[in-house]
Amino acid sequence: MTRTVANGASNTGERIKVAARHLxxxxxxxxxxxxxxxxxxxxxxxxxxxxxxxxxxxxxDLLRENMETLLVAWDAEPRGEGPVGRLESFVRFHIRMHLDNPDSVFLANMELRNLTPENFAVIAGLRDQYEAELVAILRDGGASDEMRVPDAHLAAKALLAMLTGVSAWYQDGGRLSRDRVERIYWNMVRRAVGA
Incomplete structure (x- = not known):
């Protein structure tokens, strides 16, 4: 089968991204x-x-694509009912996405310091959009008295740090299944926000 130049160029560009993400x-x-x-x-x-x-x-490009993929996937993710249901959806989604993409998660958290100020500002803006989704859920939970969160921004940062950390230690085939990890983390988050 003959490969066109465009397909070859596209394939090489993707191989570069995959190799760079790994390295x-x-x-x-x-x-x-x-x-x-x-x-x-x-x-x-x-x-x-x-x-x-x-x-x-x-x-x-790697960091931008990672954040854009995360935002698009979250936008398409089914939501639970009410603030508590939405929070559970967010927690489970975040864990799944991070366990499925450990190299991207590592880069997103450890290599921000290597971006130029202009590039950092773009990535920080995308990260802020994602965090704002969680902040909105927490605010809605507080407004409806379904959660006790004195500062939604601070709580969102703390929860994201806890949830993102799962990609640093989790191993497929280990003691806990992904589903069990999601359930345990969801219960910890639920208790942390008083839901």
Missing amino acids: FARDGYAAVSMRQLAAEVGVQAGALYLHIPDKQSLLF
């Missing part, structure tokens, strides 16, 4: 050279620049 998560953004990335992809170092402007742009 950046494993070795750290600063430690990965373009030559190392090219070797991982199986192309000459100069060929990378046919697909990406530079390493900073690559990191930014």
Whole structure:
């Protein structure tokens, strides 16, 4: 079967992103050279620049795509009834997305410091959008007296830190199933907000 140039270029661009995500998560953004990335992809170092402007742009694209994917997926996620049901949906969604994408989660949390100020501002804006979803749920829960949350912004930050941490320790095939982890975390979150 003959492959068109466009398909080949698209395939190489995607292979670059997959390799970069893996290498950046494993070795750290600063430690990965373009030559190392090219070797991982199986192309000459100069060929990378046919697909990406530079390493900073690559990191930014990976982080932006991760956040945009997260926001789109959350937008499509079915919601439970009322603030408590919505909170449970959010908790379970967040855990699933983070367990399914550990390299992306690692980059999103550990490599922000390597972004230029302009790129950081874009990613921070996307992260703020996602956090605002949780803040709205917590505010609605407080307004309806279904939750006891003295500061929705602070509670959202604390809950996100706790939920995101699952990707650092969870291993498929380990002592706890994903479903069990979701249930345990949901019960901890429910108690934390007094629901």
